Amino acid sequence: MVGNGKMNPSSEAEERGMKSLLKWAAKYGIEVSESCSSLGLGHCLGVSWFPGAGGRGVAALRPISKGELLLKVPKSALITTDSLLSRDETLSLALKAHPSHSSTQVFTVCLLYEINKGKSSPWHPYFLHLPRSYSILAAFGELETQALQVDYAIWAAQKAVAKAKYEWEQAFTLMKELKLKPPLLTFRAWIWATGTISSRTLHIPWDEAGCLCPVGDLFNYAAPTEDPDSFENVENWQNEHAKDDLDIHHSQRLTDGGYEEDVAAYCFYAKKNYNVGEQVLLSYGTYTNLELLEYYGFLLEDNPNEKVFIPLDLDMYSLSCWPKESLYIHQNGRPSFALMCALRLWATPLQQRKSIGHLAYSGCPISKGNEIYVMKWIGKKCDALLKEIPTSVEEDKSLVHLMDKMEEYENLGEWVKKASAVFGGEFGDNNILKAAYGVEGDDELTSLVRTKMLIDRWKLAVQWRLMYKTVVARCISYCTDIVNSLSTQ
């Protein structure tokens, strides 16, 4: 994605604010040079706006080569539990009385406590640039959660909300003891801090909770993909499936950023060549879309690491040694290596499983009949699944299209009227927009902001379920093609 080298043009205040953040960062030794551009970072990067690809992000100001050092953020500029504790005896003493909190809970409390200091915190200029809200799963309300439509995604959202609530309740006494201002004691503030930590922290070796890295956290995400050369010319079906195993190692191959002890700094490197104006991206890790939504609050339309799960019978899980998480469908609609192995074994008569099990485990088709049976089973399962879900791919596409057009309507009420006529189900009694408007005591602006946040999350839920269904539909086509080709052989 190529950027225009400017901040979001609608936001001059944002541009001014960014300049002051970079000035502040320079004082902390984060390499910043105003000579390249008014929004320059060092000699090769600038803060820019990339609509549809993360919004605010980092652009290349000159051609950048793979492996080049992009940015160096000294340890003294990193926000960690240690760095906050070492500056504040009250905080340090209060925490000693609560040793059972997890490292992330502790970091969350420390972050809120530091924010509570307002302008007297040395991090204040950085805090001003953090997003106002997040769309991570823990921020989902019941309506957005139900809009996910697929059981395991709904459970993931409910679990994320329950976990955040539990952790907040547990930490409440400590936060009260620390005398946080009432707005910072709320569950809303906790979700905000959770979102900040979940979507912006980087790994450090000395604290599981990670660190906040001013300026270093402006890089948007690109999914790690395998080296395009590694599987070139490999047409063998079995080797194709070996790609699944490769995924497991992705997380160990991330080389674009890390804390370096010898220079006591967080260093970022280019993982590929970039042209001028291109967005410089980092791989935060290997995530499915549901995981991206859970931790970062966004999705990728084209996610090479996407995994779609379909419900399987209990004996399918139990009869093979493959972990549940390995039984999935790839973004391109192909069943995973482990899913095929497990189903081939399951479709084999009991008395033959022992003698030909080795074939199944090595990823080889067992027989033409077995292969056709398995493919038909998956195809039928996927077909039934799509029929059970309340809305179709086409309906979801129209809904997303309509949501994209929302900004063209001067009056949100008009948009709701149009949308309700098309999507009765989504706008039933438990109307998502009614919920947004329905909070008593909100002034008009608060209500608008709340509505916008709700619609953003709702849109993400609809986009997620649309991608899910698209993959399931691709799987049906894949299975049908295989069945047809095997049947004519």
Ligand SMILES: C[S@@+](CC[C@H](N)C(=O)[O-])C[C@H]1O[C@@H](n2cnc3c(N)ncnc32)[C@H](O)[C@@H]1O
């Ligand atoms: C570390 S921050 C990156 C900088 C962020 N855009 C900002 O303005 O501060 C991570 C967040 O950026 C957004 N983001 C990153 N990569 C993205 C992408 N490829 N598509 C959409 N949003 C992305 C998500 O909101 C994510 O939680």
